[in-house]
Amino acid sequence: MGLAACESFLDIKPVGSVIPENEEQYRALLTNAYSRFPTDRGLAMFRSDEVQLNAADSYSEASYLDIYTWNDNAPSDYTASFQWKDYYHITYLANHIIEELADADGLTPAMEQMVGEAYCLRAYAHFTLVCLFAPPYADSTLNAPAVPLSMNTDTETTLSRSTVAQVYASVEADIASAMQYLNAPRWTGTLAYRWSVQAAWAFRSRLYLYMARWNEAIGAAQQALALGGTLLDLNRNRAVAPAHHTSPECIQALDFVITADYLKAARPSGDIMALFDPTGDLRFMNLTVRETAPGEYVIAADGSHAYRTTFRVGELYLSMAEAHVRLGNTAAARDTLLTLKRNRLDAATFATDSTRMATIDAQEQLLDEVLNERARELAFQGHRWFDLRRTSQQQLIHRYNGAIHRLNRADARYTIPIPKEAREGNANL
């Protein structure tokens, strides 16, 4: 019997298996990494003051009550998990692409773009992790343990927690590396979830905002805005929400914040509703919340991928405004804020509001204005919990079925514990 015949007899390619080695296959691998990106920004929303838990739904109660009540100590077995492993699966895939391609010769522009996206994905995964599971960036927390940094495909080393400073530095460095490779200025349509040069600048702007590097935050935001995208004037067009991925404001639409499950479980809280001028603020009705029955409101996003959002123009204006306030540039801050408001309020309301704004000079007061505007503008887009963490860390109160739960000011639970399943697998955590 010929050995060759045996070889062909044994040559079975399992249906669907593939060893990625060309452009199309690396892209498919990268798409998989994108598609796995956790929906934790939406899950963290339950801890913020944006929502109240829908008591009419027992499935939601089981999944989210312990998150809603900050019961990190003894959550029930049904409690939804923060998707720790998925971040690191994404960094693994990103690392694989970086290791295979970053130093390869003769990369096509499309492959170079993929390397840039891989760096950004790794950076954004680490960034989201550090925002969830480590104390916010501050001089006092620089050496606090944060999360492990996954920088290669080695699966044999047990990682330890890097410090807050190390994680932020790594994120910053990865964005810089990504800039070397990225060549798509901006993505729109069904590809808007991908990293582009513009998205990388927007990411850098948010990173510096979180690190209190105000000038750099403003600079990065301006770089991003230079690459396209405009504020949507709601006085002219209210067909689509600014946070919708087809809106001209969209820079990147990766984070799936309002999933169908979250939509079922979350109702707009009284706190957030009270922040809006229900008639003059054109964002409010149907773009931020919808009224299902008289007096009953739900989040306006429909639970579909259409409302994926990561970076958009509105956020950049708010970041610039905030940075200006912090730097003491009150005039610039006020102007930036009013530019946004002009596109958000009806003419009469805007006139009143701009008059009111003109009288505000105190830095602290102006900061409150900016932060409240941020709460309104970015409501239900996965920002509030993270903004609360890095700013006031105020006391939060959640009511459920008559019981009152409190998160105290500067409560330790403003930092979410690393999930139990991760700690069980790695004692270094």
Place this chain on the structure above:
Amino acid sequence: MKRIATILLILLATIAAQAQVRSVSGTVVDMLDGQPLVGATVVALRLNSNDVDFSVGGTSADVDGRFNMSLPTTTQRIMVSYIGYKPQIIDVSGVDGPLTVQLEADAQNISEVVVTGYGDVERRKVTASVAKLNIDDAPRVAMSVDQMLAGQLSGVSVQAMSGAPGSAPKIRIRGTSSLNGTQDPLWVLDGIPLEGTDLPDLEENNIDQLYSSSIAGINPSDIENITVLKDAAATAIYGARAANGVIVITTKRGKHGRIRVNYSGKLAVVANPSLDRLRLLNADQKVDLELALARSDYGYMSSKGAVARIIDAAGERSALQGGGVAALSSATQEQLDVLRSVNTDWASVLFRPALSHDHFLSLSGGSDNANYYFSAGYYDEKASTIGVGAQRYNITAKTEFRFTDRLKLGVSLFGNQRRNSSYLTTTTGFSNPLFYSRRANPYQQVYAADGSFAPDLDMQGYGQNAGDALAFNIVQERQSTSNVLDKKALNALFDLDLRIMEGLVYEMQLGLQYDLQEVESHSDPQSYATRYEREKGKLASGSFIPEGGILKNTATNAFQYTWKNMLRYRATLAEEHELEVMFGTEMRRNSEKITFSAAYGYDDNTLTIKPIIYPNETYATGTNFPLFRRNLYENAFVSFFATTSYTFRGRYTMGASIRYDGSNIFGVDPKYRYLPLYSVSALWRVVDEPWMPQADWLSDLSLRASYGLQGNIDKSTSPKLVGEWKQNATLLPGGSEKNISVSAPPNEKLRWEKTASVNLGFDIALLRNRLKFSADYYHRRSNDLIGMKQLPLETGFDYATINWSSMSNSGVELNLMATPVKTERWQWNVGLNLAYNQNTVHKLTVRSDQRTPVGEGYPVGAVFVLPYAGLDQQGYPLIYNTNDDPVLISDLLSISMMGPSATRGLSAVDERRVYQYAGTDEAPYSGGLSTQLRFDGWELSLSAAANLGHRVLIRPYYDITRYDRGLNTSDHILSRWTPENPNGQYPRLISDKSNAQWTLPDGTTTTRYVATEYGAYNDFGYDKSLSLYLRNAGYVRLQSVRLAYSLPSSIISRWHIESLKIALEGTNLLVYGLDYDGFMDPETMKNPFAQPIPKTVTLSLNVGF
């Protein structure tokens, strides 16, 4: 073999001797039925010796059993032998006329041929360690033959996993040789390995998974015997798959002669199991417990349980906490009294006594040109759990055609259809009736006053509001759901046997196996299972899962073929050199197609469904409501093998075998696809040495030795990153992009797994085989064992496959068979086997951060415990530290609280040292005893099996931080420490209370963070490792007691019946467990979901025509 013997003898005849010759003739018949024994061998013996005189030609009996041979006048004795019969030595020196030689069937004796599946080996040349079981000797009442093996063969440990009908037991031959791969032996049916015999890993959470091993498709009544190949010399020829031993099934075939018809029928009764052993709380005790907990500071799930509902509805919780039961209003007290008066007998609600039956009819016979065997069987078993059962229809057809002296063709078909019915369990587990019976409250009623099903509010996965959409009632659930496995299987075997020339034979064997399996679960619209799914799909506008039932079907379509070609040469040279050589090739390919489909809104009257209108792509492509899924698997194997055996003077035999196994491995260089395996072995038949005394009392004495190398490779791992194409990804509406997913990291360092085995043994038979004894010693060393190793999640993966350990198994096996009494009317047989296996893990790849003890130097099933040192004055468990001082867990491990979660200050290495080795969970000692007493037509037999010396850590009686008061538990909880019961035997329930008053072991009082104690148990579950919960799992089970009576032929011959036997058999009537208080069976202590092992009484009738 007899053919070869004939050839051999003819060959010898040509060089046969000289001189004075006389003729001896006769007929060889079966002693019992007088049927001629075609092909019986007749040889001359040397003077004053039992050695064959090869200088004289032998002969064999013809179709009528007649023989005629010429003998030198010097020959005094001849030996007549036939496979499966005791050979007989006849003194012919004074005989003149024709002889009638009556041979006695030899069931007790190890018959002369050992079937390895790659050719039959004469017993006198068997160098390997094999064990053989004639199926007539095994306990008879079982759906499948694997269940009959317990305690029958040394070194073969058989342990039931569950009492479910047809459930396959766990079989280990000479211990465990693999850590994560399959540990199940290879099953071979008439020479062709069966697919579909690896058991799924039946742990707690999937014990309800319906599964039917291919073995369960074979009717035990069709089986003639079973040979277990244990050492490398025997198994090497099977290649990589044989690392766990091989079990070879030989089925019955037609015998030369007239048509024989055989019917057997069985009727079995299984008793309703009693739940008394579980020590569950009665209603009074449960109500008192809930009241006590409501008054205590124990806060976990404080609103669950009927008592909490009653007092919360009345708003009297604080009254209760303040003043006790006396402070409750009389209306509330009345309600509590009502609860106390209900004591639902869950055993009678969920279980039943059941009747099973089994019918079997066979027809066989043969002529010169062909023999045939046909059988049909029907088996219907009902389990004591209501709605659980198994059914099987069998048809077997075997024919052998003898075209010429040179060419033989055999065709066998085994067809069966079987059905396993069980219950449908949901992810929450409590729809498992066994689990429910342990957890349901005694005061829970099945029906409400109006006759409707009373909802069990404590069994909801979530949501505790009365009138909830997820109300659960076990009886309603059992009536409105079903879960059925249907399997149709066909095995077809073709054997071709061509004698090319003397001594040279070509054999071809083709085996085909088809398995079609469907597992179908159905739930009615009103069932909990359906409502649960609809609730999952609930949106603000209502559930998008349509109203109606749910039907889920998983169909598996499996096919394999094995094609073997072998060339075999046997020769005897110069009278004293016997040589056998065999070369062969084998090609094997198997494929499996698994299709899952689900239908929602199913109406079982109209057989129609309703479409799901998914609200968006996330739901449509998500994993919660899949409608269709397909998996395809295909594997191919090519093997080349050779065996040789050389025997000198009939006394010294040496054997060797080698095999190259090639298989498809994706992403691997072809040169690494082949795996070489080999063995060498030797046998010395001391008894045949000329210097041995030729005494009657010594019938056999021989020594065996073998060495072999076996191996295995993980086929799923590649040195490169292997991905799988997945459904196109849609990240944003309208998008659709190609998507490759990666499920395991690559591994460049993976090596072959290798196992080297040594076997030494001897066989001795005394007093004309009345007493037979054999002993074997073995040592198996496995290196580079491949295992799935859990990874820290920061690697991005849960598991990886690596070479991570080496281990050894060594042991001793003893077999004794005795016939202490044997007279014309009485016979008493005793069979005893004992085995000891010591498993040791020598090397383990351990992550530096592993906190559980490393099993290096211990058995693979090592049980490690935290040495429990009793309770402190506050009822917290104390544990001995390495200095043997009793300390609290938080001190032992330096627990501190980081935010809300506990962290351990003790290093991982130090923590490992805290544990103590407490034994192994795989029984090192196993054995069996069977005995048979016969008197005329009466027969009393008894068989028992034992597994001893192993330990098991049971689940804690109650979780000390998370005992759910809404569920029932055993009465151990009443003996827990409480302030009122400071002498309690078991740990207190620990509540998440900060800054409580704390008494240290030395008696001083301090205030400290009690949360550390809580955090240790709650976050890390250390209570599950306390030696308090260690049990000795050893047991002896009386498997079968059987009384049978065969009617004398003088009576039945009048009715033209040849044999008629009636038997009464009790199965599993008694079990003696060393320590299984609180459990149904010692075998299933670990698993509260397992069905009890049934106690059965069977009446059977066997008629032969």
